[in-house]
Amino acid sequence: MDLDRRSLFSGALRHRGSQQNESEQLALKQKYQERLKEVEAMEPLSGLSLPALLVEHRLSRRNFMMWASAMTAALMLPPVFEKQVAEAATLLNRVPVIWIEGQDCAGNSEAFIRSAGPTVEELLFQTISLEYHETLMAAAGFQSELRKQTAAQMYKGKYVLVVEGAIPQGENGAYCTIGAAGQTFYEEVQQLSAGAALVIGAGACAYYGGIPKAYPNPTNAVGVSSVVSGTPVINIPACPMNPINFVGTLIHYILTGAAPALDSTGRPIWAFGNLIHNNCERRAHFDAGEYVQQWGDLGAQNNFCLYKMGCKGPFTYNNCSIVRYNEGTNWPIGVGHGCIGCSQPEFWDTLAYERPMVSANIHAPGLAGLGIESGADKFGLGLLAVVGVGIVAHAIASAVGGREKVSTMASSSSSEAASGGTTEKKEGE
Amino acid sequence: MTLDTPTYSKHSTKTGQVEAYQRVQRVTTTWRIIHWVQALSVVVCFITGLFIAKPFIQTSSIYSALPFPIMGWSRALHFYGAMILDTSMILIAYLYLFSRSHRDITDLRPTPEHRSAFKEAALNFITFNRRRRFDTTKRDPLLAVMFVLLHLLLLLQALTGLQLYVANFSDNLSSVGSWWPQFLHFTTDWTATVFGGNVGVRMTHLTASWLIIAWAVFHIYYEIWRTIMWREGDVGIMFSGSKYVRVKDDANGS
Ligand code: SF4
């Protein structure tokens, strides 16, 4: 499977809206239908099926279709694709998934399973064939290790590898080892990604290193894209990632067999193509110049724009202003707190402070923000290096230009030395 | 630079000496229009830019908004000002290199003559007008170099500004077609790599704006200083296009 940057969703359908050519739409529909048939013919890998789960959890078909239509819209597909999206959702149990965690807080896993009532995403999460997930599986130790190896072999080239968390590279990766064998996370990612059809970086830490990579990044953490090569990587950042974006990416994969169109940092454009700010419900207050100036002031009570409280919506690409969290219940700005830019690269160091960017004076103390001790060390070493270079340069210059002078002086009598000096002076002139 | 046919104006100084002045044509009307359009755009962009970075005006009562969307207008004016600056810079670059009357780029050739004029002008400035050993009828060599610096700053501002501007577009949608954002991405995306992402570009844009304002303050001071110290009406160049130089009046034996 290759990474098609002009994949079906973005290339053929983006920004065409109602103007869209009907025959094109029909062709696309047919293509999806064929692909869905293919997937349906595959053996379901998990015993759970979505329709059964929906019945069990008393979620009506109507609930499900509402979800499907929201998902279709989120994927930037016209409404006629609703049925296919719904069908793709029921086929998610055909995809083998291996989910590994490194330097993280398991927040992205939690985002799926900690909703108040079972959401459609949560049920979908149950139906996908989760072959391995440290936090959720019953097996432990060597047993779980074995499970991972078997799954990786059995579904070689077919499984989706989900990586949650950053990957420490310092000390040969010793900062994070996984399992009874003590394999480093770095090795694990490299090994498992080689056999995967697709790698999904789940959450901010897998995206650009997130919080583990924040200054001074003691473990030399990096994101998944820096480690994986040869297998397409889709990043679904945010802290935590929105389950909708994860499920949507999988549905896209079921429908097309390919990764969606990605931006330059590997985020799906359908989810991360717009600024929070451009779809924010408080945007009118922004343009009007009405801002919250203090927590709890009258502006805050009237849902004014949070820009002056440090909202980073104008710099952050994500769809939470549209799809929101927890089945569309609400989202951070909706409850009155500014965006902290959690889906942006290196957000912790560059955006996550509750002040406007121009008044954020958060540099590390010490010379040029190098830190207190480390700054002194670097300053000292730099000084030493300059002195060293100076000494060497001086020694070389003396050796080249000055040696003759010394030998003349040493081998002649004092009067000759004096005349030698004069001669030299002339030469110098 | 054309010296007019002698239109001397004579003044008696306290000591009874008579000073004669001659008018020197210095800049064309086009040049003056560009200058003032750019100056105005810089001022507009700076003020609106400050507001965009940190809105400093807000009505005291939350129940009555300002009668117009102030942030909306600030951004609009900032962008219009920037567009004017950017296009006028293209015009200037063209005139600079290919003008039919005078190609300013030739003033920058580091010939011995130019170098000594630049050195003398700079020394004259830092010695508080103690040594005027260069031709003040011609373009100030110090300022000629300073203007190059300003335009490099404006270029940096244009590139970083357009990068921030296109980052705000939804994918490749724009009112004039998708070629425009694509063009902006193509020409300015490298700034994100060089300056450290969107935040780095923003910080560079802010820093450069202060440098430009510092430059403008120096420029205004230098023009006024020149006018006062040289007594040749230099400040008038950008208003009337000409200045006056003192001519030695041999008849008075001065
Ligand atoms: S609250 Fe934030 S995202 Fe919303 S309009 Fe204000 S600055 Fe933009």
Ligand code: SF4
């Ligand atoms: S509003 Fe901003 S910080 Fe909050 S979840 Fe969305 S992208 Fe992340």
